[in-house]
Amino acid sequence: MNRPIKDGLVLGTTLLVIHTFASFLVFLYCHTSTDGQAVFAYFLFFVIDAPTVPLAFEIEGKIGLLSGLTDLWTDLWYQGHQGVNLRAFILTTIFGGLHWFIIGNLTSYAFAWIHKRFYRQPA
Numbered sequence: 001m002n003r004p005i006k007d008g009l010v011l012g013t014t015l016l017v018i019h020t021f022a023s024f025l026v027f028l029y030c031h032t033s034t035d036g037q038a039v040f041a042y043f044l045f046f047v048i049d050a051p052t053v054p055l056a057f058e059i060e061g062k063i064g065l066l067s068g069l070t071d072l073w074t075d076l077w078y079q080g081h082q083g084v085n086l087r088a089f090i091l092t093t094i095f096g097g098l099h100w101f102i103i104g105n106l107t108s109y110a111f112a113w114i115h116k117r118f119y120r121q122p123a
Contacts, residue, residue: 004108008104008105008106011104011105012101012104015101019099023089024093026041027089042088045092049092049100052095060087067083070086
């Protein structure tokens, strides 16, 4: 595996892990909060991960695939109403993580191209 591909995978994976951790922290905050408006903390991801996360939420709103699955999961385990929080966590983790993985790859490839293009040979 050549160096630019390896660097792109490393940077992309690092950004994906950081984003996943941030999304998990928001999930825990919403899960433990007694405030009914805590789920609005996910709106930060709408700005950071635009356009992928807003598009994922829009598609999920039309299809509704995750709503049945997360509501079933919360009914079986928690006997509560954490389905919205779980859906938001899944969508931001998957689509936002892929968003930052791609950004990391493209950034690494761009820097490798710039370095290769402007690298000066010793005289």
